[in-house]
Amino acid sequence: MENWLLANTQVSLRPIVRTDFDAFWQLGSCNYNVVRWLTGAPWPPQRENVEAFFAQISPAPYPQAPMRRAIVVDGAFAGTIELALPGDLEDYPHLPTIGYWLGEPFWGKGFASRAVRLILQQAFAIEGVGTVAARAFQENAGSLNVLSKAGFKIVGACKRYSKARGETVACHVLIVTHDDFLKQLDLKDANHFER
Numbered sequence: 018m019e020n021w022l023l024a025n026t027q028v029s030l031r032p033i034v035r036t037d038f039d040a041f042w043q044l045g046s047c048n049y050n051v052v053r054w055l056t057g058a059p060w061p062p063q064r065e066n067v068e069a070f071f072a073q074i075s076p077a078p079y080p081q082a083p084m085r086r087a088i089v090v091d092g093a094f095a096g097t098i099e100l101a102l103p104g105d106l107e108d109y110p111h112l113p114t115i116g117y118w119l120g121e122p123f124w125g126k127g128f129a130s131r132a133v134r135l136i137l138q139q140a141f142a143i144e145g146v147g148t149v150a151a152r153a154f155q156e157n158a159g160s161l162n163v164l165s166k167a168g169f170k171i172v173g174a175c176k177r178y179s180k181a182r183g184e185t186v187a188c189h190v191l192i193v194t195h196d197d198f199l200k201q202l203d204l205k206d207a208n209h210f211e212r
């Protein structure tokens with residue numbers, strides 16, 4: 018895609034709605050290239066798993082419920098991103114974590130970086146949220162680059178079970194402060210993690 022066209026592509030976040038189910042299923046659940054990087058998605062895909070995800074979506078604002086959003090590219094559902102409630106990180110039990118996936122046709126165009134910036138802007142606008150965490154498989158170079166571009170820094174490690182892979186995977190734990198996020202917004206080409 019030409020750069021000028023990409024620059025004019027709209028990336029936005031909105032609540033996930035029932036009519037996103039089919040796109041979620043096709044772009045996410047049914048693509049091993051996506052679910053192999055996630056922890057909770059099974060392989061082969063199970064509709065009940067996705068039904069359970071949709072059933073849990075709540076209109077309540079964060080922190081009464083996780084902030085779960087559809088990533089929308091020029092009006093089309095492209096993936097999801099969430100700000101999960103604190104409590105899941107051994108060393109940072111007070112920090113919320115972000116998690117996300119994008120359908121493969123949308124990769125490599127800067128859309129995940131834009132979606133992460135959007136959810137962080139919303140997260141840091143919430144009273145009491147000054148730092149946000151994330152976890153990524155250590156070999157997930159794409160996601161680590163996305164996080165680095167938003168100002169995240171690696172602060173630890175953990176192991177997580179990946180349902181799709183059926184194994185435990187080594188992960189980086191990363192955090193970003195509001196200040197680091199704002200500083201990073203000013204930088205054009207952010208540093209990448211060394212692989």
Ligand SMILES: CC(C)(COP(=O)(O)OP(=O)(O)OC[C@H]1O[C@@H](n2cnc3c(N)ncnc32)[C@H](O)[C@@H]1OP(=O)(O)O)[C@@H](O)C(=O)NCCC(=O)NCCS
Nearest residue numbers: 054117118119124125126127128129130153158159160162
């Ligand atoms: C990881 C993922 C979100 C990246 O989405 P994306 O929209 O392609 O990412 P971006 O285009 O914003 O890329 C950001 C940077 O990372 C780089 N990058 C993206 N994918 C990469 C990869 N597989 N390997 C190395 N670098 C990669 C891009 O080149 C870009 O660098 P640049 O700004 O210098 O050009 C997407 O591939 C995905 O959904 N993967 C499956 C699910 C997943 O991994 N979720 C995250 C779990 S922690």
